[in-house]
Amino acid sequence: MPVEAPLNERIVREIERSEIAFATDRMTAIKERPGNPEGVEIARIGGAVCLYSRTMPWPSFNTVKGLRDEDAARLDEIAAFYRERDRNVQFEIVPGLIGPDLLKALAGRGLYPSGFHASMYGLGTGLVAAAGDFEADSRNGFGTGAMDSAADPLLIVELGQTTSKRMRRSIAGRSGFRTTASRM
Numbered sequence: 257m258p259v260e261a262p263l264n265e266r267i268v269r270e271i272e273r274s275e276i277a278f279a280t281d282r283m284t285a286i287k288e289r290p291g292n293p294e295g296v297e298i299a300r301i302g303g304a305v306c307l308y309s310r311t312m313p314w315p316s317f318n319t320v321k322g323l324r325d326e327d328a329a330r331l332d333e334i335a336a337f338y339r340e341r342d343r344n345v346q347f348e349i350v351p352g353l354i355g356p357d358l359l360k361a362l363a364g365r366g367l368y369p370s371g372f373h374a375s376m377y378g379l380g381t382g383l384v385a386a387a388g389d390f391e392a393d394s395r396n397g398f399g400t401g402a403m404d405s406a407a408d409p410l411l412i413v414e415l416g417q418t419t420s421k422r423m424r425r426s427i428a429g430r431s432g433f434r435t436t437a438s439r440m
Contacts, residue, residue: 263377265352271375272350276305276321281318283307286354292325297341301334302327308341315371319346328361335365 280298284311287296295310296317303324309317320334327334338345347362349369362368 267354267377268350270378272311272322272343272353275375279307279316279319279321280305282307298422300440301337302330304334306334306337308338313343319344319348323346323347323349323354325358328358329412331361331365385406 279338283296283298286294287298294312295308297306297308299306299308303322305321307317307319307321318338323334334343345367347367349362366382433439
């Protein structure tokens with residue numbers, strides 16, 4: 257019988273922290289290419305991390321992560337960051353980590369839920385195949401990671417799929433590249 261991994265606020269925060277770290281690390285690696293040809297910018301406004309790319313208009317490269325209730329007063333500043341760069345703003349909201357006042361502030365600016373994203377987690381014993389797949393991917397330029405044993409509790413956030421060999425080389429060749437699997 258599988259062991260249950262109860263979801264709680266600490267785990268939800270760790271999942272979000274891991275996703276923010278992955279996205280920030282990925283964008284930093286792209287930004288550090290000579291001349292920053294993709295026009296990547298990373299800004300912290302309040303507690304939120306704002307990711308932007310001039311040449312990659314897709315949502316995963318132009319998004320706000322880590323927004324909290326205390327950032328409600330900075331929503332216009334965040335929106336201006338994207339407006340000045342001719343991008344629509346996209347907020348990634350984590351249920352349970354924000355309250356109704358922030359949701360009302362977003363709705364008051366004409367913003368509404370338009371899509372969903374899921375992060376899965378579990379105990380290491382149930383992720384043996386995923387960990388093996390990750391190691392195989394790491395040999396193809398997605399980073400490296402040490403997973404001591406299948407019994408270690410692991411959080412698998414994303415396997416870091418990239419779309420071009422050039423991008424994979426810039427990420428894989430970067431000193432200190434982080435994995436997207438982290439121990440909990």
